[in-house]
Amino acid sequence: MSTVPVAQLSDEQAVQDLQACPRVAKMFKLQWEEVQQSWVLLYPEGMVKLNGSAGEIMSRLDGNTSIQTLISTLEQQFETTGLQADVLDFLTIAKRQGWVKL
């Protein structure tokens, strides 16, 4: 049961394609946990507790929404700009962990 790791990213695995439409991988179940006040990823006999921004991203992945659209939505919702690098970094980690499929 761990929180999201902060990892140094290597270029070859980095998620870059803004038109890709990621989804939560089949092995994982994403849900909001009221008691923990956070989004969690559940998998066979385990749980990953997502931090705030990771939860905001993961909970919007449906396999139909492009990364580009996802970034715009987040920037609008949180009234900010320049989220692209953070979103791509997180998706790269999430892909490497096997949490998302592109």
Next chain:
Amino acid sequence: MNANATPITNVANTVTPPGPPLWLLAEVTYKCPLHCVFCYNPVDYAQTGPELSTEDWLRVLREARAAGSVQCGFSGGEPLVRDDLEILVAEAHRLGFYTNLLTSGVGLTEARAAALKQAGLDHVQLSFQDSTKELNDFLSHTKTFDLKRRTADLIKSHDWPMVLNCVIHRLNIDYIEQIIDLAVELGAEYLELANSQYYSWAELNRDHLLPSREQLERAERVTNACREKYGDKIRIIFVVPDYYEKRPKKCMNGWGNVFLTVTPDGTALPCHTAKMLKGITFPSVRNMGVSDIWYQSKAFNFYRGDSWMKDPCRTCHDKEKDLGGCRCQALMLTGDAANADPVCDKSPMHHRVTEAVAYAQIPDGQRENVKPLVFRDLKNSRLPML
């Protein structure tokens, strides 16, 4: 830290409130068609009270979920022995649990698999049976293989992720490569090669089960070679027996920290073997709610924090890291559950572990007065010596 110089107000046990009981292990029955010599069920399970009813379990599931449990394991015994398993899984799923079935596969028919799928079961962990009895047909791919093949096909055809669990010990550890090959052939996503831990039946049979250092090292080499060979095809988890460690495990990630086990008769435990701690009265879900059990009961607070610790743990720099190891192991090997787990080489009783390890280096053929293996069954469970 010099305890004498510390103001008394700071000496008081400042226990951080525990998080929710994230893991609920529902041991729905002790009935089991198998007789594994390494079973962790209590050796006196024959004396356990009547099983919880369907209604009781449904209430426990609701209470645990409300208290924040997210993972639910249906275990036993063999959980498929209960014919209301589908009802329990359906409710757990409806409540938002991630549902795991821990089974030997015996009793998993096509009809039951379909019903469990419909109930929302998320995952099946398939365990190997008692390999001492079936080592031969296991290796020759006969009876066991057929059962595992059938069960694995059922699991796959219902699109469940499959974790294969095999308890490793002295009698099967030399066949680890065949076990890994079989797991790959069956299409398992994960393979847990969990060395037997010496509790309950496994403790009775410890001298038969504890591998030699040479066996262990070979098994790790073979496992690593297989990891390279199979790459992403399968993830292999190899758990070493803690008798070969110098520092104890952080057992259950802390007493009453993450895990809640409910036994077939409704006893609530902070781990599946804690019932052996006879000095503690464990609460029952029959007359106490899950939240009160977790946060308020004396039993679940018994070994929280560190005020219960004795030396060498009390003053040890690593006490946060391992919390003094396992209370059950401390009890079994030193006679006092509050002692340091003697796996730790700082324990004055560490020799209890090293003596067992030394005995494990003696080849089977050179041993004298060897007691026979004790199989987990009702008859043996009623023997007064256990």
